[in-house]
Amino acid sequence: MAGACAETRLETLRGKALALFAERGFAQVGMRELALHLGMAAGSLYHHFESKEQLLFELIEELYEELLGAPRRVARGSARERLEQLLQRHIALHERRPAQFQLAEQELRCLTPAHRRRIQGLREAYEERLAHLLLEAGAGGAPARLRFGVQALVTWLNNLPPACPDLTAQQRQDAVGALLLAALDSLLEPAPRERSLPLAWPALGAG
Template identity: 40%
Template sequence: MARTAGSHSGITGPRVRAAAQKLFARQGFAAVSMREIAREVGVQVGALYNYTPDKQSLLFDLMQSHLDALLAAFQDDIEADPVVRLEQFVQFHIHFHHDRPDAVFIAYMELRNLTPANFAQIETLRRAYEDRLEAILRAGVITGDFAVADTKIATRAVIAMLTGINTWFRADGRLSLDDVTAQYWQMVCKSVSASGGLEP
């Protein structure tokens, strides 16, 4: 199939993914058609298939790209104090996700629309990220800085708490993102009984 005149794979491909991300986040995966994505990009619907086999592949690609970037961006010094490592994780998670609201929404809300095979791959990436935090919590339990009965449950609870900021935070609101990050850090400290200025 020939490309639409004036299109270029290095330009149109990213535009297709950007359009799909925008529409999936605004309307939901099930409600968006390939025709709508083509209209958003400014190409004929048939031209989309030069860049993606189908809508499912677009969804998977968006989720995989987001999680690959997340895993690549987070740096953890395993030699550092567990409390310092946890604070760095909190700051990283909040700021990384704040800059990518559409990608975050899709990554969490559209899992149900993945095929079983694609879901399994995305879950593997999600668990790899959770493992980074769980390793920090386990290290803190060993040093006595954290008092966590089940590090896996604590990991998921902390991630859910931090990711929830994206649903309500507004840059023009009462508090800055740094203010919110500082308060969430204190709440995370308390939830795991960390020695970050709070008593266990």
């Protein structure tokens, strides 16, 4: 019971820190301000978090690990159907964790080189899975075009705008879905067989 309570408290602290980083910007939040926001003394923070940078890294790493787990949950259907399901899961995750996506896109530069390489490797692994699903669904053309398309698609999904007060949740989902289908149709545009080449993806962690 004590362990469960401690874990719940840690998640609450992480959530509050995440909200503050997203609102103020990671570099603008000092340890004293963070401690005050969490309702504790600055020295007490180190009982919960190794460092402010480590906390940022864990928040971003957690997000990409969640994205990488999604393909295992969309194992049925045609390649196109699995691709659409995977991207819809990406959209749904963004709806639940917009602040974490904001940190992942805007605060990556604040990580140490080793942590940055880890995050870049996770993102490349996710992009590679999307690319192979696209190939399975019939994408053709030069590998560079497919790679660029996948990277652009992931960047767009990571930067979806916040909820619009003039749209219901369903209207927002429908609008995002329509744009997503248009992007997929563009990436799946038929190309001459002789121009279709195996996808050469960078090795994980390269950089």
